[in-house]
Amino acid sequence: MFRVDYIPDLNVTCFNGSKSPTSKKRKKQTEREGSAESESKEGFSDNYVDASRSKKSQVAIGHHITQKIETPKKPIEVLPQEGNERLFVDIGRWIMRTFFKGDMVHSLKPFGLVVGVIAVITGYLSIGRVYLDPTSIASSTFNAYLEMAYVLVFAISVSVGGGIIGIAGRTTCPKCGQKFMFTRKKRLITGQGTHRGYEVTNYKSDWSCDNCGHKEKVPEVVERAIPED
Numbered sequence: 001m002f003r004v005d006y007i008p009d010l011n012v013t014c015f016n017g018s019k020s021p022t023s024k025k026r027k028k029q030t031e032r033e034g035s036a037e038s039e040s041k042e043g044f045s046d047n048y049v050d051a052s053r054s055k056k057s058q059v060a061i062g063h064h065i066t067q068k069i070e071t072p073k074k075p076i077e078v079l080p081q082e083g084n085e086r087l088f089v090d091i092g093r094w095i096m097r098t099f100f101k102g103d104m105v106h107s108l109k110p111f112g113l114v115v116g117v118i119a120v121i122t123g124y125l126s127i128g129r130v131y132l133d134p135t136s137i138a139s140s141t142f143n144a145y146l147e148m149a150y151v152l153v154f155a156i157s158v159s160v161g162g163g164i165i166g167i168a169g170r171t172t173c174p175k176c177g178q179k180f181m182f183t184r185k186k187r188l189i190t191g192q193g194t195h196r197g198y199e200v201t202n203y204k205s206d207w208s209c210d211n212c213g214h215k216e217k218v219p220e221v222v223e224r225a226i227p228e229d
């Protein structure tokens with residue numbers, strides 16, 4: 001009539017009609033009624049299976065049963081580099097080679113100073129001058145193009161300069177001290193959720209140094225603003 005596969009940690013209780021035999025006659029009667037009833041309901045309707053205290057148990061009674069079994073969540077591997085990280089690392093290495101004779105431990109203060117000066121000058125020539133004299137931009141087409149060029153250089157110097165200095169801090173090898181060398185090689189998502197309009201992602205990442213080979217496993221938590229539609 002029904003079949004329950006043997007599962008080690010499953011508690012199964014079966015009720016087949018009344019269990020109080022007041023008289024043999026009544027018992028027989030109940031059995032007859034019970035069998036008749038169960039036949040009419042395809043033979044498994046009054047079998048009660050209690051699986052509430054068992055974990056990861058499979059319960060299957062009756063015909064045409066589809067089961068959903070939850071599998072444990074595995075960490076998802078994602079690309080190790082995010083956004084402009086790789087680009088900034090490459091620009092950073094180029095800066096060290098070009099301006100500091102390949103001295104990868106050299107301080108980035110001179111670079112920061114030059115970028116800062118460029119940002120201040122172009123910032124003044126573009127935004128500052130227009131703010132002080134709004135008619136200067138409209139005086140000629142050449143001035144307008146020049147204005148745009150200043151704005152562009154200002155924007156690049158702030159974003160790229162800031163990005164490179166930021167990356168330099170994060171990619172300095174804790175062992176050999178070289179900049180733009182300690183980079184993420186593998187990234188796994190171990191958890192994800194939302195919190196106050198932010199998507200919070202937990203990562204487990206493998207970082208290693210391209211110079212000395214120093215390796216570290218780093219847990220990372222990244223909050224990203226959820227874009228509004």
Ligand SMILES: [Zn+2]
Binds near residue numbers: 175177
């Ligand atoms: Zn190193």
